[in-house]
Amino acid sequence: MSQTESYLAHKGFKSWALTMDHKRIGVMYLVTTHLFFLIGGFLALLLRLKLLSPGPALFSAHTYDVLFTMHGAMMIFLFIIPAIPSSLGNFFIPLLIGARDVAFPKLNLFSYYLFVSGILVILISLVQPIDTGWTFYTPFSAENSAAVTTVSFGLFLVGMSSILTGLNFIVTIHTLRAPGMTWYRLPLFIWGMYGTSVIQVLSTPVIGITFLLLVAERLFGVGFFDPAKGGDPLLFQHFFWFYSHPVVYVMILPAMGIISEVIPCFARKPIFGYKAIAYSALAIAFISFLVWGHHMFVSGMSTTAGVIFSFLTFFVAVPTGMKIFNWIATLYKGSISLDSPMLWALTFIFLFIIGGLTGLFLGSLATDVHVHDTYFLVAHFHYTMMGGTVMGLFSGLHYWYPKITGRMLDERWAKHAWWMIVVGFNVTFFPMFILGMQGMPRRYAEYPAKYHSLNVLATVGSWLLAVGIVIMFANFIRSLNRGAIAPANPWEALTLEWQVPSPPPEENFEVIPTVTDWPYSYGKETGDTRGK
Amino acid sequence: MAYYKSYVMVWIALIVLTGATVGVSFLNLGLWNAAVALVIASTKATLVGLYFMHLRHEIKLVIGFALFPLLFLALIIIGTLSDTMTR
Amino acid sequence: MASKEKAGKGAPVAARLGIWTFLATELLLFGGLFTAYTVFRITYPDLFHQEHLKLNRLLGALNTVVLLTSSLSMAVAIAAIRQGKKRLMQAGIVLTLVLAAAFLAIKYMEWTEDFARGLYPGSNLFFGLYFVMTGLHGLHVIFGMCVMLYLVVQGQRNRFSADYHTPVEITGLYWHFVDLVWIYLFPLLYLIG
Ligand SMILES: [Cu+2]
Numbered sequence: 001m002s003q004t005e006s007y008l009a010h011k012g013f014k015s016w017a018l019t020m021d022h023k024r025i026g027v028m029y030l031v032t033t034h035l036f037f038l039i040g041g042f043l044a045l046l047l048r049l050k051l052l053s054p055g056p057a058l059f060s061a062h063t064y065d066v067l068f069t070m071h072g073a074m075m076i077f078l079f080i081i082p083a084i085p086s087s088l089g090n091f092f093i094p095l096l097i098g099a100r101d102v103a104f105p106k107l108n109l110f111s112y113y114l115f116v117s118g119i120l121v122i123l124i125s126l127v128q129p130i131d132t133g134w135t136f137y138t139p140f141s142a143e144n145s146a147a148v149t150t151v152s153f154g155l156f157l158v159g160m161s162s163i164l165t166g167l168n169f170i171v172t173i174h175t176l177r178a179p180g181m182t183w184y185r186l187p188l189f190i191w192g193m194y195g196t197s198v199i200q201v202l203s204t205p206v207i208g209i210t211f212l213l214l215v216a217e218r219l220f221g222v223g224f225f226d227p228a229k230g231g232d233p234l235l236f237q238h239f240f241w242f243y244s245h246p247v248v249y250v251m252i253l254p255a256m257g258i259i260s261e262v263i264p265c266f267a268r269k270p271i272f273g274y275k276a277i278a279y280s281a282l283a284i285a286f287i288s289f290l291v292w293g294h295h296m297f298v299s300g301m302s303t304t305a306g307v308i309f310s311f312l313t314f315f316v317a318v319p320t321g322m323k324i325f326n327w328i329a330t331l332y333k334g335s336i337s338l339d340s341p342m343l344w345a346l347t348f349i350f351l352f353i354i355g356g357l358t359g360l361f362l363g364s365l366a367t368d369v370h371v372h373d374t375y376f377l378v379a380h381f382h383y384t385m386m387g388g389t390v391m392g393l394f395s396g397l398h399y400w401y402p403k404i405t406g407r408m409l410d411e412r413w414a415k416h417a418w419w420m421i422v423v424g425f426n427v428t429f430f431p432m433f434i435l436g437m438q439g440m441p442r443r444y445a446e447y448p449a450k451y452h453s454l455n456v457l458a459t460v461g462s463w464l465l466a467v468g469i470v471i472m473f474a475n476f477i478r479s480l481n482r483g484a485i486a487p488a489n490p491w492e493a494l495t496l497e498w499q500v501p502s503p504p505p506e507e508n509f510e511v512i513p514t515v516t517d518w519p520y521s522y523g524k525e526t527g528d529t530r531g532k
Numbered sequence: 533m534a535y536y537k538s539y540v541m542v543w544i545a546l547i548v549l550t551g552a553t554v555g556v557s558f559l560n561l562g563l564w565n566a567a568v569a570l571v572i573a574s575t576k577a578t579l580v581g582l583y584f585m586h587l588r589h590e591i592k593l594v595i596g597f598a599l600f601p602l603l604f605l606a607l608i609i610i611g612t613l614s615d616t617m618t619r
Numbered sequence: 620m621a622s623k624e625k626a627g628k629g630a631p632v633a634a635r636l637g638i639w640t641f642l643a644t645e646l647l648l649f650g651g652l653f654t655a656y657t658v659f660r661i662t663y664p665d666l667f668h669q670e671h672l673k674l675n676r677l678l679g680a681l682n683t684v685v686l687l688t689s690s691l692s693m694a695v696a697i698a699a700i701r702q703g704k705k706r707l708m709q710a711g712i713v714l715t716l717v718l719a720a721a722f723l724a725i726k727y728m729e730w731t732e733d734f735a736r737g738l739y740p741g742s743n744l745f746f747g748l749y750f751v752m753t754g755l756h757g758l759h760v761i762f763g764m765c766v767m768l769y770l771v772v773q774g775q776r777n778r779f780s781a782d783y784h785t786p787v788e789i790t791g792l793y794w795h796f797v798d799l800v801w802i803y804l805f806p807l808l809y810l811i812g
Contacts, residue, residue, distance in 0.1 A: 103633045103637065104633075104637060163644050167637060167640045167641060167644075168637075170636070170640055171633050171636045171637045171640065174593070174632075174633075174636055175632055175633045175636065176633075201640055201643060201644055202601060202604050202643060202644070202647055203647075204644070205644040205645070205646075205647040205648035205650070205651075206608065206647055206648075206650065206651050208648055209647075209648050209649075209650075209651035209652060210651060212751075212755070213651070213655070213751070216740065216747075216751055220739070220740040220741055220750070221739075221740065221741030222740045222741060222747035222750070222751060223741065223743075223744060223747060224655055224659075224744070224747060224748075229741075229743070229744065229747075230659075230662075230663065230666075230743070230744050231659075231744060232616065232658065232662075234615065234616075235612070235616075235654075235655060235658060238608075238611070238612045238615065238654075239608075239651050239654070242608050242611070289604060289607055290607065290611070292611065293611065293614075293615065296615075301615045301619075302614075302615050302616075302618040302619040303618075304614070304615075304618035305614045305615035305618055308614055309611075535698050536695060536698060539691055539694045539695060539698070540691070542691075543687060543688065543690075543691040546687045547684060547687060550680060550683050550684060550687065550805075553805075553806055553810060554676065554680050554810065556810075556812075557676070557806070557809075557810035557811075557812045558812075559812070560812065561812065565810075565811070565812030566811070566812075569806035569807075569810050569812070570803075570806070572806070573802050573803050573805075573806050576802045577799050577802050577803070580690060580795055580798060580799055580802070581795075581799070583694070584690050584691075584693070584694045584791075584795045584798075585791075585792055585795045585796075586629065590635075591632070593632075593636070594632070594635050594636060594639055597636055597639040597640060597643065598639050598642075600643070601642075601643035601646045601647065602646070604647060604650070605646055605647065605650045605653070608647070608650055608651070608654050609650075609653065609654050609657055612654050612657075612658060613657065613658065613661070616658050616661070616662070617661065
């Protein structure tokens with residue numbers, strides 16, 4: 001095989017800090033975002049620990065507010081939004097389409113530094129930590145004495161980084177595909193990332209202007225969101241959710257892309273319904289812009305608008321369901337091997353179905369009135385975001401770890417971590433559906449005694465979850481040095497990144513490949529090639 | 533020289549339209565004031581887009597990139613109004 | 620002759636797609652403001668009518684002319700460099716810079732006048748919108764000026780030619796976009812009638 005140097009060959013701080021290699025930038029994002037995953041997870045453990053007792057305990061209600069705000073804001077803005085696109089997307093988009101780099105490598109590095117400077121600004125705000133919730137609703141956020149202005153500015157920078165990354169990917173996918181790599185030969189991860197990038201580019205500027213207006217409200221007394229001045233607090237919510245609803249698809253579409261790669265590879269079957277999966281990514285991206293009002297049913301929005309938004313919300317379920325059925329049809333009669341990437345992919349499907357279906361309860365006007373702002377909602381979005389996105393991310397990490405690092409993960413420990421996380425996750429979050437149906441509101445430090453036992457169960461689950469995550473990350477770190485040397489294509493996958501050495505050389509491909517087929521002709525080669 | 537000339541012609545048209553929109557604003561047309569102002573502004577915008585921004589000679593893909601976001605501008609305005617106008 | 624002007628002589632496709640995508644984000648950044656404007660103008664038509672009379676329509680119109688002219692000089696600069704006429708390009712960009720500065724100077728005069736009459740961003744919703752919209756637009760003008768200054772310096776160093784002038788092309792597109800925003804801001808703020 002090729003004797004060219006791996007992209008990891010050069011050592012030293014400068015070789016990383018000034019790199020324009022999409023792979024290295026991807027790795028830097030990977031490390032940064034997962035750092036915040038661990039911190040945000042630790043905060044969640046503290047929250048759960050506090051909720052072990054229904055009354056006052058451990059820390060004050062205000063501290064609780066601060067902690068759940070930081071947990072939410074960190075997990076959403078610093079982890080889950082950039083986690084897959086900026087890290088795995090950066091690393092694998094050029095490799096999957098047969099390119100040497102993204103379209104604008106300098107801009108790529110620039111967005112990483114924007115991201116980091118945004119984080120630094122947000123860290124400064126910790127001197128007066130905010131307690132607004134990650135949603136920053138006005139008028140509370142406009143009158144709050146905490147460092148809302150600083151955080152807004154920090155998040156503005158993070159948003160700009162997200163926009164520039166999306167822009168880079170869109171142009172890359174349009175202009176840098178290898179010869180013969182037609183749209184219908186693109187790996188489905190690319191379709192998912194394309195939809196993601198479109199959302200990032202078109203929705204993020206709206207949260208940008210929302211934060212600017214919030215700052216203008218605080219600094220100059222502009223009254224757009226202040227009823228006392230004739231403004232409308234709901235306008236803030238419209239702007240906020242015009243961004244924040246589509247952005248949940250920034251979180252989930254890349255995960256769905258990963259699942260679409262892993263399932264056919266480990267079922268040794270061509271993907272079922274390629275075009276349906278590809279176009280459903282774009283359909284989800286588009287419809288996601290039509291439904292933001294479902295977050296405002298009980299905020300005082302007009303009922304007419306409520307009916308319209310509720311009706312439109314159901315349409316998102318259609319392309320989402322299409323994907324799920326297509327994955328299941330791919331599995332049907334496949335020769336499935338349960339390696340860790342596949343375990344995570346199957347977990348994704350299972351948990352995401354629960355998360356997605358409970359979303360319909362929240363999206364329909366009448367039932368939302370009952371469960372709005374209860375633990376039912378908390379359970380729903382943790383099933384979609386953690387059960388969905390994070391499981392997809394874990395699948396991707398286990399799938400691509402050999403390619404990124406050149407080492408194999410310890411499969412045994414990966415499986416130990418897997419069952420701990422799956423059990424822990426369900427024990428933590430499933431009781432919350434019940435708590436929510438029983439009427440327990442979210443975001444309170446204390447609760448009536450009748451909710452006690454299920455809260456204890458959830459807290460115990462969170463410990464199991466934490467242990468599983470620690471084992472998984474220990475496996476990631478340990479395998480960096482001790483893992484078996486990875487072959488170029490340990491999973492016998494057909495996408496282009498597996499046709500180059502692990503880890504890939506700096507310029508990815510010695511010769512830009514010419515593509516003659518789609519990457520899903522599994523099982524046709526020699527029957528099942530990875531004998532049982 | 534041909535394009536310099538066409539640019540100057542576009543510029544003259546833009547200035548004339550600016551004069552027209554200022555002139556119309558002194559008339560009292562009720563709701564039509566806003567409509568006329570927006571039609572004139574959009575005419576000007578189209579001229580700038582087609583000539584100064586070269587959309588006249590662009591490939592389809594780039595034209596799509598230029599027009600597609602307008603749909604989303606419409607979405608945020610219409611979606612928000614669907615609430616505020618029916619409260 | 621038109622074919623000579625065709626895209627092939629401009630920036631590469633990737634750069635054009637990139638800048639148009641960027642302009643899409645700019646459109647939606649201002650989009651929030653246009654939404655707020657629409658909501659409030661429909662809710663408070665009388666307030667908008669009364670308050671907008673306090674703006675100086677003449678200075679607003681003058682500024683429109685200034686900005687439109689700066690777009691012309693920018694367009695000429697790009698046409699020039701596409702033919703390799705470096706001096707004409709430099710002259711076009713410098714003129715654009717001067718006009719941009721004039722725009723800001725006039726804006727500055729207007730704002731000082733407003734402040735002197737006790738009109739602030741917090742005075743009422745109309746002036747809130749007026750200051751935020753023109754302020755954000757003004758920031759875009761300043762950013763554009765910084766980039767043009769960079770172009771002039773690079774131009775002096777002979778960096779651009781008929782074969783390579785991508786930065787000039789995309790700065791031009793950005794600048795025309797700033798002009799486009801003003802084309803709407805002017806009637807929306809000054810000419811409510
Ligand atoms: Cu939503």
